[in-house]
Amino acid sequence: MVRGETCKVSFLGRARRMVLPAESSRVTGGPGFGMMRAKRQTQTEMKTRRQFLRDFSLATTSLALVPSALADEGAGKPGVETASFFLVGDTHYRADDEGGIRMDEDSAAYNARLVDWMNRLPGTTVPDLAGGGTLAVPHGVIHAGDLVDSGDKGKAKEKVAEAEMTAWMADWGLNGGDAKLRWAVREIHGNHDAPHGDTPVLEAIKARTKKRAGLANVSANGLHYSWDWAGVHFVALGIVVGDAPEITRKRRYSPLGSLPFLKQDLADHVGTSGRPVVLVHHVDVHRYSQELPDDLVVKQEWDYGDTHAFYETVKPYRIAATLCGHTHVRKIARWNGTKDDKTRQGIPFLNTDNGAHFGSPKQAILHVEVNPGKLLVREFATEDGWTTGAWTPQTWQFPLPA
Numbered sequence: 001m002v003r004g005e006t007c008k009v010s011f012l013g014r015a016r017r018m019v020l021p022a023e024s025s026r027v028t029g030g031p032g033f034g035m036m037r038a039k040r041q042t043q044t045e046m047k048t049r050r051q052f053l054r055d056f057s058l059a060t061t062s063l064a065l066v067p068s069a070l071a072d073e074g075a076g077k078p079g080v081e082t083a084s085f086f087l088v089g090d091t092h093y094r095a096d097d098e099g100g101i102r103m104d105e106d107s108a109a110y111n112a113r114l115v116d117w118m119n120r121l122p123g124t125t126v127p128d129l130a131g132g133g134t135l136a137v138p139h140g141v142i143h144a145g146d147l148v149d150s151g152d153k154g155k156a157k158e159k160v161a162e163a164e165m166t167a168w169m170a171d172w173g174l175n176g177g178d179a180k181l182r183w184a185v186r187e188i189h190g191n192h193d194a195p196h197g198d199t200p201v202l203e204a205i206k207a208r209t210k211k212r213a214g215l216a217n218v219s220a221n222g223l224h225y226s227w228d229w230a231g232v233h234f235v236a237l238g239i240v241v242g243d244a245p246e247i248t249r250k251r252r253y254s255p256l257g258s259l260p261f262l263k264q265d266l267a268d269h270v271g272t273s274g275r276p277v278v279l280v281h282h283v284d285v286h287r288y289s290q291e292l293p294d295d296l297v298v299k300q301e302w303d304y305g306d307t308h309a310f311y312e313t314v315k316p317y318r319i320a321a322t323l324c325g326h327t328h329v330r331k332i333a334r335w336n337g338t339k340d341d342k343t344r345q346g347i348p349f350l351n352t353d354n355g356a357h358f359g360s361p362k363q364a365i366l367h368v369e370v371n372p373g374k375l376l377v378r379e380f381a382t383e384d385g386w387t388t389g390a391w392t393p394q395t396w397q398f399p400l401p402a
Contacts, residue, residue, distance in 0.1 A: 058244070076123065076137045083230040083278075086135035086183075087366040089144040089325020090354040092192060093164040099162045106385065107149075107358035110169065112180070113386035114356045114363070115171050119182045121367075121380065130378050130391035136369060139229040140176065140183050144325035144352060145190025145239065145282030149202040152192050162200045169204070175213045184213065186227065188236045190282035190326060191301070195239070197223075197254045206305070216269050219261040226265050232276045232320065232370045235265055239282045242306030249294055251303050259306065263313055276320040276370055276400055283326050284351050285310075286333070286341045305382050311337035318401050320370050321348040328354040330364055330379060332396045348375055348398040361385035364392070374399050 078084060080213035091114070094107040122137045148164035150157045168267060172187075173179025187205065194202035206222040209215070216233070217226045226235045242255030258281075270277055288302035289311075297303055314322075315337075322335065330353040336346030364381035379392040 022077070029174070040173055062254055078116075078137050078139040078230065080230055082136065082369050082371040083232040084138045084367075084369050085229065086138055086141045087144065087323055087350060087352045087368055088114070088118075088141060088355040089282075089352045090146040090190070091143070091168065091327055091356045092149040092354070092358060093168045093357045094149040095160050095163045095167070095231060097157070097160050101160055103163070103167055104358050107356070110356040110358065110363065110385045111168075111171055114365070115180050117380070117389050118152070118365075119180075123339070124284065126378070127391055127393070129393035131395040138183050138367075141172075141181065141185045141282055142234075142236075142323060143172070143185060143187035143355075144280060144323055145188045146192040146325060147190070148201055149188060149192055149358070151189075151199045152195050158200055163205050165201050168340075169208075176206055176213060186212075186225075186234065186236055186280070188238050188280055188282060190239055193239075195253050197256045217265050219257060221257060223256055224258050224261045228306055230370075231372070232278055233270050234278045234280065235262055237262060237279060237281045240302045240306065241279075241281050241310040242303060244306050244309035246309075247303055247305035249303060249305070250298055251306070252299065253344060255306060259309055259313065262310075266317055270317055274318055277317050278320050278370065279314065279322040281322070281324055283324070284324050284331070285335055285349065286339050289335070289337060290339045308337065311335070314321065318345045320375050320400055321350050321368070321398070323350050323352070323368075325352050325354070327351055328357065330366075332377060350377060353379075353381070356386070370400075 007115045091111055092105040092107065093100050093111060096104065118141060122135050124135055126133055126135050147168050148161055148272035150161040150164055153161070169179065171180045172185045173181050174185065176182060176184040189202055189205055193199065202223065209218060209222055209225055212225065215225050215227050219225065224235070224237055226233060227339045228234070237258040238256060239253050240255050241258045242251060243257050243259050262279075266277070283301050285302065285307055288300050288304055289307045291304050292300065297305075327353070331349070331351040333340070333349045334343050335341075338342045341349075350366060350368065352366045354360075355365050356363055361382065361384050363386065364379050367378045367380060369376040375398040377396040381392055382388055382389045
């Protein structure tokens with residue numbers, strides 16, 4: 001998108017899996033949503049684009065936004081009582097090395113337009129069915145990993161991964177306003193970035209962390225870190241949370257000391273304060289929260305011994321949410337330390353869709369607000385590679401634990 005053109009924003013119904021939140025959380029939507037809520041809240045629902053458009057066509061219209069009406073360079077500052085941020089995952093910047101390294105055209109275009117949307121949306125009016133009000137100026141953007149596509153392809157593709165990471169940094173910047181993205185970015189690595197902790201992408205993240213503004217804590221290896229936004233404590237933990245000392249099995253993905261760092265960070269920077277905490281990791285957690293024989297668990301992306309230790313570590317704290325990507329499917333649920341993703345108790349679990357994957361023009365991101373009393377989640381999505389964008393006509397709300 002180019003400044004001066006008209007951007008079309010509408011409601012969008014997308015075929016995707018949705019796990020309804022716990023009984024203590026609130027899901028809001030437009031006409032026709034009451035029937036869905038009347039079903040058991042533990043039921044998994046599917047709605048096609050055609051069904052969504054049928055349900056909402058009488059109640060919604062497209063809203064054309066002119067860039068001059070969107071957030072401009074002088075548009076406000078982030079709030080001091082509510083942490084506001086975009087959650088993005090799986091951008092998968094992709095290059096190829098046939099005849100010289102160059103970026104894939106779709107990958108470059110999708111990602112550039114996504115960044116432009118995140119620059120423009122804050123300060124605009126959100127339609128009522130997506131929660132209404134004015135979208136807050138964000139404290140930043142959290143990227144839940146798989147920044148690039150080739151970091152897991154081995155030594156032969158190291159130069160490709162370097163080129164992809166260079167392109168990612170040129171779009172996303174670091175502390176806000178130093179690249180195309182206007183906001184500060186806090187990223188972690190995923191399995192396509194560095195499954196074993198030994199790639200140029202991981203080294204780039206470590207180098208960036210030395211220059212990040214406003215950090216509260218950094219791990220000894222320079223990879224994991226924490227910070228505060230509006231009184232909420234955030235901890236970036238990489239691909240998986242692990243390295244529980246009692247687990248001696250070989251792990252598929254290296255946790256690189258994320259669990260010991262988390263324990264130390266929460267003890268030193270949260271303690272008994274009761275401050276809300278948001279955790280960030282790449283891989284989803286429910287699938288890996290069941291005990292398996294050793295010959296099977298070594299094939300899993302996240303060792304169940306580590307997921308158990310992770311849950312026990314955070315259970316005494318006031319966890320507002322745990323965030324991830326990886327699955328390329330949006331899933332909003334709760335996690336109580338088990339594989340049960342229909343539970344009505346536990347930590348709010350936000351799994352964002354792919355943000356700008358080259359494989360499909362259908363993408364989505366989340367916008368999250370955390371205030372002293374609740375967590376509010378919205379989704380903004382596209383079906384045409386971010387040429388247009390739309391708010392999904394519902395919200396997810398979770399009361400914060402006392």
